[in-house]
Amino acid sequence: MYGVCGCCGALRPRYKRLVDNIFPEDPEDGLVKTNMEKLTFYALSAPEKLDRIGAYLSERLIRDVGRHRYGYVCIAMEALDQLLMACHCQSINLFVESFLKMVAKLLESEKPNLQILGTNSFVKFANIEEDTPSYHRSYDFFVSRFSEMCHSSHEDLEIKTKIRMSGIKGLQGVVRKTVNDELQANIWDPQHMDKIVPSLLFNLQHVEEAESRSPSPLQAPEKEKENPAELAERCLRELLGRAAFGNIKNAIKPVLIHLDNHSLWEPKVFAIRCFKIIMYSIQLLSHLDANSRSAATVRAGIVEVLSEAAVIAATGSVGPTVLEMFNTLLRQLRLSIDYVLTGSYDGAISLGTKIIKEHEERMFQEAVIKTIGSFASTLPTYQRSEVILFIMSKVPLPSLHHPMETGRTGENRNRLTQIMLLKSLLQVSTGFQSNNMMSALPSNFLDRLLSTALMEDAEIRLFVLEILISFIDRHGNRHKFSTISTLSDISVLKLKVDKCSRQDTIFMKKHSQQLYRHIYLSCKEETNIHKHYEALYGLLALISIELANEEVVVDLIRLVLAVQDVAQVNEENLPVYNRCALYALGAAYLNLISQLTTVPAFCQHIHEVIETRKKEAPYMLPEDVFVERPRLTHNLDGVVIELLFRQSKISEVLGGSGYNADRLCVPYIPQLTDEDRLSKRKSIGETISLQVEVESRNSPEKEERVPAEEITYETLKKAIVDSVAVEEQERERRRQVVEKFQKAPFEEIAAHCGARASLLQSKLNQIFEITIRPPPSPSGTITAAYGQPQNHSIPVYEMKFPDLCVY
Numbered sequence: 001m002y003g004v005c006g007c008c009g010a011l012r013p014r015y016k017r018l019v020d021n022i023f024p025e026d027p028e029d030g031l032v033k034t035n036m037e038k039l040t041f042y043a044l045s046a047p048e049k050l051d052r053i054g055a056y057l058s059e060r061l062i063r064d065v066g067r068h069r070y071g072y073v074c075i076a077m078e079a080l081d082q083l084l085m086a087c088h089c090q091s092i093n094l095f096v097e098s099f100l101k102m103v104a105k106l107l108e109s110e111k112p113n114l115q116i117l118g119t120n121s122f123v124k125f126a127n128i129e130e131d132t133p134s135y136h137r138s139y140d141f142f143v144s145r146f147s148e149m150c151h152s153s154h155e156d157l158e159i160k161t162k163i164r165m166s167g168i169k170g171l172q173g174v175v176r177k178t179v180n181d182e183l184q185a186n187i188w189d190p191q192h193m194d195k196i197v198p199s200l201l202f203n204l205q206h207v208e209e210a211e212s213r214s215p216s217p218l219q220a221p222e223k224e225k226e227n228p229a230e231l232a233e234r235c236l237r238e239l240l241g242r243a244a245f246g247n248i249k250n251a252i253k254p255v256l257i258h259l260d261n262h263s264l265w266e267p268k269v270f271a272i273r274c275f276k277i278i279m280y281s282i283q284l285l286s287h288l289d290a291n292s293r294s295a296a297t298v299r300a301g302i303v304e305v306l307s308e309a310a311v312i313a314a315t316g317s318v319g320p321t322v323l324e325m326f327n328t329l330l331r332q333l334r335l336s337i338d339y340v341l342t343g344s345y346d347g348a349i350s351l352g353t354k355i356i357k358e359h360e361e362r363m364f365q366e367a368v369i370k371t372i373g374s375f376a377s378t379l380p381t382y383q384r385s386e387v388i389l390f391i392m393s394k395v396p397l398p399s400l401h402h403p404m405e406t407g408r409t410g411e412n413r414n415r416l417t418q419i420m421l422l423k424s425l426l427q428v429s430t431g432f433q434s435n436n437m438m439s440a441l442p443s444n445f446l447d448r449l450l451s452t453a454l455m456e457d458a459e460i461r462l463f464v465l466e467i468l469i470s471f472i473d474r475h476g477n478r479h480k481f482s483t484i485s486t487l488s489d490i491s492v493l494k495l496k497v498d499k500c501s502r503q504d505t506i507f508m509k510k511h512s513q514q515l516y517r518h519i520y521l522s523c524k525e526e527t528n529i530h531k532h533y534e535a536l537y538g539l540l541a542l543i544s545i546e547l548a549n550e551e552v553v554v555d556l557i558r559l560v561l562a563v564q565d566v567a568q569v570n571e572e573n574l575p576v577y578n579r580c581a582l583y584a585l586g587a588a589y590l591n592l593i594s595q596l597t598t599v600p601a602f603c604q605h606i607h608e609v610i611e612t613r614k615k616e617a618p619y620m621l622p623e624d625v626f627v628e629r630p631r632l633t634h635n636l637d638g639v640v641i642e643l644l645f646r647q648s649k650i651s652e653v654l655g656g657s658g659y660n661a662d663r664l665c666v667p668y669i670p671q672l673t674d675e676d677r678l679s680k681r682k683s684i685g686e687t688i689s690l691q692v693e694v695e696s697r698n699s700p701e702k703e704e705r706v707p708a709e710e711i712t713y714e715t716l717k718k719a720i721v722d723s724v725a726v727e728e729q730e731r732e733r734r735r736q737v738v739e740k741f742q743k744a745p746f747e748e749i750a751a752h753c754g755a756r757a758s759l760l761q762s763k764l765n766q767i768f769e770i771t772i773r774p775p776p777s778p779s780g781t782i783t784a785a786y787g788q789p790q791n792h793s794i795p796v797y798e799m800k801f802p803d804l805c806v807y
Helices: 002-007 014-021 033-045 047-066 070-086 092-108 112-126 140-150 157-178 190-212 219-225 228-241 248-261 269-278 282-290 296-309 322-342 358-377 381-393 413-429 443-452 458-472 502-523 530-546 550-569 576-597 600-616 647-655 661-665 674-678 684-698 713-743 746-772
Strands: 781-783 789-791
Touching: 014 033, 014 047, 033 047, 033 070, 047 070, 047 092, 070 092, 070 112, 092 112, 092 140, 112 140, 112 157, 140 157, 140 190, 157 190, 157 228, 190 228, 190 248, 190 269, 228 248, 228 269, 248 269, 269 296, 282 296, 282 322, 296 322, 296 358, 322 358, 322 381, 322 413, 358 381, 358 413, 381 413, 381 443, 413 458, 443 458, 443 502, 458 530, 502 530, 502 550, 530 550, 530 576, 550 576, 550 647, 550 661, 576 600, 600 647, 647 661
Parallel strands: none
Antiparallel strands: 781 789
């Protein structure tokens, strides 16, 4: 029966006759359009026949492929495409199965033209929105085949380019078809992403290498039309643009593996290009942790890619929280420091251990610090403030209970960590703009920062000064004070000066003494070099411009005059260079502040002293001190008063212009705190000094009752006026107590403490006698040591009672 139907065309099913009629006798004539219209009308009228039409077309196509009748193959695919575009009924799923079977047959062919034909048909199918979902359709074969086409190595360059572009288009079609359909196979599974993403990256990388060779001018226009790199980049952008937060991990991981397998971190050009496409994500930071024991050059490449990507990652990118990101980078800094100190990635050197190259680790550390600055520069002000506090909280501070650890090269781990974190903090603070200094320098941050300002390490102190300058400079005046000089007219600097705001006034009232104290003590450091004095001058100048009112100006002048006294008295036994530098620093600052205050008499006094120094002592001016080869003197003792800025004269001229003359007359004396001493080297003398200071304050010795003073208007006025002097005297007394126990020999300190202990014991004995003995009794008297009879109480257990009579 079936054989008879096959031989007789009139007995064949109608759908087969309609399908056969679309094929011409000569394949070069192309699809018979009128018959194709009849077939389309039949399919729309009888949609239940659509699956049979697809199956028969598939049968004919497979037969034609086997017989190498490629003209009819193209006609069959054209007919399938038109049927797909025209039919959207519920039976389309069965027809699609036949269609995909035919596309797969074409892709399996070794003929490039058939592969390209099948790909184009699949792309058209991918753009069709189906009305009904499919529960059993699979695209695994297409992902694998299109990925294979992306890696084509055909001998003909033009054909190879076409095959690769077809593979990229096919992958793009698979993504579009499956990404938004929850019932389809999950394209984000690692088994699919591990094929799709490397295929796209391969074309990006391959074309980039080809572009590095200079093509001929004749090939250039054609290459611009057919460029797999551009198509791969567009497809990669589309892929990541469709990724949800939960899927981004599977899309990014193959990128990192590809860069690892092909050693693309060290040149880093291609890695930067990739991550400029995909932005940055949490996976790159996690990958940095996973490679924490890789070579420093590899880790530096990853970090530099992060730095380049940070410019795009400012807003709207998928990634970790800000603090988590900075925490990862700081953790890498600490690991790098450990590697430098131990000499290996495992903490101990043994056979097979990879030896650390210190210069490579230094390069990696600088890359991390640069990246921290790049990320911070993209953040808004409030987030940058959080980052600043976070980094400062990680800086280790010395204490009596935490001794420093020493490393292989003699540098301790804490010191290296402090330097690296302060460098990072300096990067973050550069360009930081805040109208409110209270929020820019909160108390908890400022306390920790200034604690490090008094450490013995000169490099750390310099970083702290530069960080303070970065925060205070809000008008870009910093570079104008990079050179210390005594300009006769500061108008050439073109300084930007604004009136001190109310918030800045509150900040200075709260923290000014703390800042002055640390500036004063920093000036007394013996290890200061030229850069330290430049930073100190810049800090003083910027405070005068950004945060100064009349009270602050008075205190700054007192501070600088106290620094002049340090150089003159030289209790610290400073070298000649340091003393000359302090004289020069004072001259440069007073020259600046006198012109800022615009008090003629003040300016005249400063100018006279500077002119006198130019003639008689140029080694006390910055032009001779802060040069590559300082011109110093061998003896600074016996400096005449004409070479010094006199506090009495300055008080007189400024007092006449409305400044607080009484405050100007009082010498500046810094108030030492426990925080200052903890930041310095620990000694027994300093520890005892804290105890003795408390004892001297609370000692009951020589307490005398003072008659109550009558409170009058004059008394109150005197108390208000003298309050500053009393405060300064108290500071001086405390300073003397501390210095006594810092410089006195150990035997004297021990004798003093022993006397205190004896006094305490005697007082305790007196208290015990009063509390444990009852009131005086008539049972007996005791003669005092000086021959005077004295009633003394006798304990009950020592009294003699008469015998009781028993009857």
